[in-house]
Amino acid sequence: MSNPDVKHLVPMVAGKEMRKARKDLRIIKTARDQKAINRAVENGFFPLMKPVIPSSEIHATVAVYQDPNTGHIEVGGDFRRGPEDYGDGNYETVVHISYYAYHFPAPFAAYLLPVGLAIGELVILEDVIDDIVGSRFQGNTYRLEKCEAIWNGRDFKLQIPDVDTSRIG
């Protein structure tokens, strides 16, 4: 895993050149169960195993509004709307809970290291395993999904960006 590959070393360039250089970054995939990890091994990757540990800093809020007459419920997660916006305005908040909203198939996962990954290489982690706050809205905190990272020969040093409320795709 320490075979130097000049093309993928951390680009010491800025601005437009940096944007061009980012296109050349390798994308490191994540496998989230035994079958997927072993399939990757058969295809020449080495799995860098990690535990999947939910962080108490990651949480989303859900409110349940109920019509007291019929029992019908509506579920909300955006508090720019409240119970008064449902039905004839007679709905009431019956549940308001903050919870860990992510689901993963196993309590472990692996970054799939490609052959020739060089020490100091800047890559993109397509599916970050660590629970890191990537965005905040109305008190909700969402996971950082993707992130640039530098391979140090043993692990990735994540280049954690500022929190951002927008998504692209």
Add this chain to the structure above:
Amino acid sequence: MKFNPITRRLYTNQGIHIKTLHCPYSQRWDALRQVEGHKTRKCDLCAKDIVDTRGLADESVLTLVARDASACLKVDVSQDNIRVVNLE
């Protein structure tokens, strides 16, 4: 529109799935080059125009994606035309 930041799924207010947002390069809106006179920004990594959905009607976004399934969108959870859903 409704957007789930956990699954990154974008829906119309009627619950029709528009698109699941995915960018392999973890591009950020602030880092993209603005296209003068347009609501789009240029992504130099995949040479696509990214459409800002702020202020757009559900039908416009649905039509855009129906015409080009690989159309790239930008959604901000604080937009007035977005309702966040944390559960589907």
